[in-house]
Amino acid sequence: MTLKLNARVKDFFFDREEVRKRLAKKRFNALKSAGAVSRRIIRRQPRKRRRKSRPGETPSVHTDSKFATLKNVQFAYDPSSDGVVVGPIKIGGEQLEEGQTTVPEKLEYGGGTRKNALWRKMYVGGSGPIEVDQKRTTASPKWGKSRESKPVNRGKRGGTGQKSVVDQKGDERMVVFVPIETPAQAARAQRLHDEIWGPKFISANIEARPFVGPGMEIAVGQFPELYAKAPAQ
Numbered sequence: 001m002t003l004k005l006n007a008r009v010k011d012f013f014f015d016r017e018e019v020r021k022r023l024a025k026k027r028f029n030a031l032k033s034a035g036a037v038s039r040r041i042i043r044r045q046p047r048k049r050r051r052k053s054r055p056g057e058t059p060s061v062h063t064d065s066k067f068a069t070l071k072n073v074q075f076a077y078d079p080s081s082d083g084v085v086v087g088p089i090k091i092g093g094e095q096l097e098e099g100q101t102t103v104p105e106k107l108e109y110g111g112g113t114r115k116n117a118l119w120r121k122m123y124v125g126g127s128g129p130i131e132v133d134q135k136r137t138t139a140s141p142k143w144g145k146s147r148e149s150k151p152v153n154r155g156k157r158g159g160t161g162q163k164s165v166v167d168q169k170g171d172e173r174m175v176v177f178v179p180i181e182t183p184a185q186a187a188r189a190q191r192l193h194d195e196i197w198g199p200k201f202i203s204a205n206i207e208a209r210p211f212v213g214p215g216m217e218i219a220v221g222q223f224p225e226l227y228a229k230a231p232a233q
Helices: 007-012 017-022 025-044 103-109 183-197 212-220 223-229
Strands: 073-078 083-088 111-115 127-132 135-137 151-153 162-166 172-179 201-206
Touching: 007 073, 025 073, 025 083, 025 212, 025 223, 083 212, 103 111, 103 201, 103 212, 127 183, 172 183
Parallel strands: none
Antiparallel strands: 073 083, 111 201, 127 172, 135 151, 162 172
């Protein structure tokens, strides 16, 4: 079972000559039958419904597309395990960024990630945070004159671009913003930005709606008979 099949899986479909050459005839036929049976059963799990699925149910399908759907399940030979893998295609997987999970993974296991609406990329030529909650005193020589020893938020650039912001937890923070002039500044600004407003992708509270696991539980009971019936020639 897998939830990470991508477009390259077609290179290991059982109609490829390279796959036929790798396997003895009986094992080839047994694995091919196991993959086909598993695919058929898993495809039946998602239901065509108008309503949204409930937690714990198999997911609902709302599209007639033959590609961008949970029913686009494929199987292929897996050289690393010398077995067969089966599961839904990882649609758009090439565009996924680090920290993201595919739709089938979110539904199968729950949780998952969503894009953080507060996140921004820091880059040279833009502006970003350079200091956060740094306490200086009005008695500091950099202030120009002493007015009291009361702690204030300044930042080492004299407070230019200093703002009060609300972070990802709803707390108020004092941040000094500056123009970003070097890649090192951009990297530091990104670290501070992510500390204040969170990473690009954050956890999503999605409750599981498994369909691959339940389908495989049904399929594996048929594997011994499939192997026994697989022709050796």
